Amino acid sequence: MARADIEELGRRAKSAARELATAGGAAKDGALRVAAELLEERCGEILEHNRTDLDRARRDGATDVGVDRLRLTPERVATMADSLRQVAELADPVGEVVEGWVRPNGLRVERIRVPLGVVGVIYENRPNVTSDAAGLSLKAGNATMLRGSSSAADSNASIVGCLRDALAKVGLPEDAVVNVADTSREAAVQFMQLDGMIDCLVPRGSHSLIATVREHATVPVVIDGDGNCHVYVDAAAELDMALAIVENAKTQRPGVCNAAESLLVHESVAAEFLPRAERALSGVELRGDEASRAILPTIVAATEEDYATEFLGPVLSVAVVADLDAAIDHIARYGSGHSEAIVTTDLRAAERFCREVDAAAIVVNASTRFVDGGELGLGSEIGISTQKLHARGPMGLRELTCVKYVVHGQGQVRR
Amino acid sequence: MARADIEELGRRAKSAARELATAGGAAKDGALRVAAELLEERCGEILEHNRTDLDRARRDGATDVGVDRLRLTPERVATMADSLRQVAELADPVGEVVEGWVRPNGLRVERIRVPLGVVGVIYENRPNVTSDAAGLSLKAGNATMLRGSSSAADSNASIVGCLRDALAKVGLPEDAVVNVADTSREAAVQFMQLDGMIDCLVPRGSHSLIATVREHATVPVVIDGDGNCHVYVDAAAELDMALAIVENAKTQRPGVCNAAESLLVHESVAAEFLPRAERALSGVELRGDEASRAILPTIVAATEEDYATEFLGPVLSVAVVADLDAAIDHIARYGSGHSEAIVTTDLRAAERFCREVDAAAIVVNASTRFVDGGELGLGSEIGISTQKLHARGPMGLRELTCVKYVVHGQGQVRR
Numbered sequence: 001m002a003r004a005d006i007e008e009l010g011r012r013a014k015s016a017a018r019e020l021a022t023a024g025g026a027a028k029d030g031a032l033r034v035a036a037e038l039l040e041e042r043c044g045e046i047l048e049h050n051r052t053d054l055d056r057a058r059r060d061g062a063t064d065v066g067v068d069r070l071r072l073t074p075e076r077v078a079t080m081a082d083s084l085r086q087v088a089e090l091a092d093p094v095g096e097v098v099e100g101w102v103r104p105n106g107l108r109v110e111r112i113r114v115p116l117g118v119v120g121v122i123y124e125n126r127p128n129v130t131s132d133a134a135g136l137s138l139k140a141g142n143a144t145m146l147r148g149s150s151s152a153a154d155s156n157a158s159i160v161g162c163l164r165d166a167l168a169k170v171g172l173p174e175d176a177v178v179n180v181a182d183t184s185r186e187a188a189v190q191f192m193q194l195d196g197m198i199d200c201l202v203p204r205g206s207h208s209l210i211a212t213v214r215e216h217a218t219v220p221v222v223i224d225g226d227g228n229c230h231v232y233v234d235a236a237a238e239l240d241m242a243l244a245i246v247e248n249a250k251t252q253r254p255g256v257c258n259a260a261e262s263l264l265v266h267e268s269v270a271a272e273f274l275p276r277a278e279r280a281l282s283g284v285e286l287r288g289d290e291a292s293r294a295i296l297p298t299i300v301a302a303t304e305e306d307y308a309t310e311f312l313g314p315v316l317s318v319a320v321v322a323d324l325d326a327a328i329d330h331i332a333r334y335g336s337g338h339s340e341a342i343v344t345t346d347l348r349a350a351e352r353f354c355r356e357v358d359a360a361a362i363v364v365n366a367s368t369r370f371v372d373g374g375e376l377g378l379g380s381e382i383g384i385s386t387q388k389l390h391a392r393g394p395m396g397l398r399e400l401t402c403v404k405y406v407v408h409g410q411g412q413v414r415r
Numbered sequence: 416m417a418r419a420d421i422e423e424l425g426r427r428a429k430s431a432a433r434e435l436a437t438a439g440g441a442a443k444d445g446a447l448r449v450a451a452e453l454l455e456e457r458c459g460e461i462l463e464h465n466r467t468d469l470d471r472a473r474r475d476g477a478t479d480v481g482v483d484r485l486r487l488t489p490e491r492v493a494t495m496a497d498s499l500r501q502v503a504e505l506a507d508p509v510g511e512v513v514e515g516w517v518r519p520n521g522l523r524v525e526r527i528r529v530p531l532g533v534v535g536v537i538y539e540n541r542p543n544v545t546s547d548a549a550g551l552s553l554k555a556g557n558a559t560m561l562r563g564s565s566s567a568a569d570s571n572a573s574i575v576g577c578l579r580d581a582l583a584k585v586g587l588p589e590d591a592v593v594n595v596a597d598t599s600r601e602a603a604v605q606f607m608q609l610d611g612m613i614d615c616l617v618p619r620g621s622h623s624l625i626a627t628v629r630e631h632a633t634v635p636v637v638i639d640g641d642g643n644c645h646v647y648v649d650a651a652a653e654l655d656m657a658l659a660i661v662e663n664a665k666t667q668r669p670g671v672c673n674a675a676e677s678l679l680v681h682e683s684v685a686a687e688f689l690p691r692a693e694r695a696l697s698g699v700e701l702r703g704d705e706a707s708r709a710i711l712p713t714i715v716a717a718t719e720e721d722y723a724t725e726f727l728g729p730v731l732s733v734a735v736v737a738d739l740d741a742a743i744d745h746i747a748r749y750g751s752g753h754s755e756a757i758v759t760t761d762l763r764a765a766e767r768f769c770r771e772v773d774a775a776a777i778v779v780n781a782s783t784r785f786v787d788g789g790e791l792g793l794g795s796e797i798g799i800s801t802q803k804l805h806a807r808g809p810m811g812l813r814e815l816t817c818v819k820y821v822v823h824g825q826g827q828v829r830r
Contacts, residue, residue, distance in 0.1 A: 366824025409781025
């Protein structure tokens with residue numbers, strides 16, 4: 001696929017986006033529901049394409065985890081279809097009058113929610129991202145340019161086929177979902193540089209993908225970044241609650257970005273709390289500083305790098321801190337700005353933690369695992385942003401839109 | 416200035432930003448007012464530094480326009496001081512509870528407005544940007560890293576001195592405003608790549624500066640882009656009103672981004688309107704398509720490039736369009752997404768224009784010149800964004816902040 005072909009796809013998506021921007025909610029929801037039906041109807045076909053991907057992945061020596069991420073099953077396809085139906089049920093964000101006022105000279109100013117235009121998604125593995133991302137983007141009135149990984153090429157193409165056919169069936173432009181079939185690195189870089197065509201690029205994948213996007217993207221980007229999330233157990237924590245929260249945050253689903261990666265314990269409760277935490281976290285490797293190893297002598301020593309690492313697995317770094325300030329400093333130094341929790345009954349400690357910790361989400365007396373579009377009540381999400389511009393935290397429908405000013409006058413000119 | 420020095424400045428700004436994020440409004444406003452006083456007190460000194468810049472600029476063969484942009488006068492310094500005082504009067508955006516709700520499981524979710532952290536500003540010429548940008552950024556609780564052009568180096572340094580001294584006087588960290596004194600291109604590129612230090616970069620300047628930022632920046636950017644703004648005179652326009660609006664939009668201040676650069680006229684009123692427009696716009700060079708030249712035979716032929724150009728001067732491209740669709744298509748093709756105006760008494764035409772034209776601001780029956788932070792009632796602005804992410808249109812105090820989630824629980828864990 002030459003650069004010209006990718007640009008041509010971009011132009012088609014941009015043209016479809018213009019049409020989609022004024023499409024009614026009923027048409028968009030209809031497309032989502034028809035796409036869900038098509039996914040179910042063509043499940044056998046999709047699984048066959050998926051087998052091609054799986055066979056190739058095995059031949060190429062993919063890990064078991066990699067193969068599992070790639071695998072579709074009838075259940076997984078049904079979940080994809082259900083997700084599209086759920087998105088159809090959400091309220092249409094487009095057209096919302098966000099705010100409005102009248103100026104002294106009579107100008108009436110409104111800020112109106114409108115689609116972004118073309119949303120680019122570059123992602124790895126998991127074929128369900130194809131329908132999840134395109135569905136959410138469509139609901140927000142955007143055209144979507146998808147660029148999945150080579151490993152999932154056949155699965156992605158068959159899912160994109162369902163989405164495009166659904167758009168056509170309800171009379172919307174099928175180019176509202178386009179797939180960049182070229183999975184070369186060159187094509188990826190060209191994709192990230194479609195200035196004037198992609199209004200927002202969302203990368204979903206590994207560190208190396210994110211790094212490539214940071215280095216090469218010239219279009220506006222929302223980074224779905226790392227989650228090096230901490231749970232801080234304060235001097236005034238209820239220790240039973242702290243234990244339940246740490247266990248949940250670390251082990252309920254260790255492979256996701258809102259799982260805890262680091263435990264900070266106030267020195268006044270460390271001697272009591274850490275042995276209980278060690279028992280509760282059996283199966284999790286703890287890596288601690290000197291003070292925590294004085295209490296738990298069998299755990300390994302944590303390196304500087306351990307504190308900066310998002311393990312995404314059964315490892316937890318541990319540090320004993322002298323006070324709240326030390327906890328906040330530790331998080332400022334090592335945190336990735338995703339989700340940071342405190343367990344405490346001390347109002348002032350909670351208030352300071354909320355104010356002074358700089359992250360997309362601060363959680364008081366609950367598990368970091370709640371930092372998720374669905375759990376926070378936003379509906380579906382396309383990722384969790386750790387950057388500060390535009391979207392911070394779960395990136396739901398609203399974050400897939402922007403706002404325009406509409407100014408009504410009666411002939412006013414400026415003096 | 417080596418890369419290490421710029422990084423050290425970034426670290427200092429980042430550290431100051433942490434402190435500033437929790438500073439009270441009274442301290443920030445105090446710093447702004449003291450800075451205003453210092454600008455006035457040290458006006459003579461500032462003008463002396465400015466003379467050094469002016470002399471160098473003349474030696475280097477700067478144009479008269481360039482020299483004028485660079486020039487400070489007692490009045491201009493007084494205006495800078497007044498601007499800081501006005502910013503101090505604005506409401507503090509930090510701490511606003513943007514929205515909040517309770518989840519079925521009892522989790523209380525709030526979205527709280529917080530500072531961005533470190534705002535980077537890279538700009539050319541005009542030394543007043545130094546205090547305007549830093550003042551607005553400070554009010555929003557951000558540290559500011561400034562990187563002005565070599566031409567204004569001495570002026571900028573003396574203004575930054577006032578700001579830093581003011582911060583110190585009220586007990587805020589003086590590194591909340593830092594100046595990258597190295598005005599080399601290498602330093603500019605390093606500045607744009609201070610990942611993890613600059614939370615938002617705002618470039619203000621020429622096309623070439625914007626292009627450099629697009630190409631090299633790895634930090635999040637808000638582009639203050641071109642304004643290729645159109646006024647469309649509809650079939651149902653009141654022609655007197657249209658004339659006043661076109662004249663105002665083109666000539667009231669032609670050198671700014673919200674001035675009109677292109678006039679589109681419905682064919683049914685072109686024969687009547689265009690000769691009147693030509694008379695009203697004496698001193699403005701009109702460049703037209705065939706249809707408009709059939710009515711105004713003495714004007715020059717517009718090229719494709721003319722329609723795509725932000726003249727920022729006494730030139731206006733003109734086209735006669737067959738209908739509203741043609742006007743909307745023309746704007747989609749040539750517009751830069753800044754401000755687009757329609758003059759009409761036809762409700763359906765106004766509604767379609769508002770809905771279908773994709774720009775930061777749509778203006779109905781008023782001059783494009785109102786698309787400005789002050790005129791729209793946002794207070795001061797740091798620029799007008801033509802991108803869709805984060806800030807679209809005038810970038811005021813609120814656009815210099817972001818939002819974080821604060822979630823309060825009573826021990827909830829996820830099942």
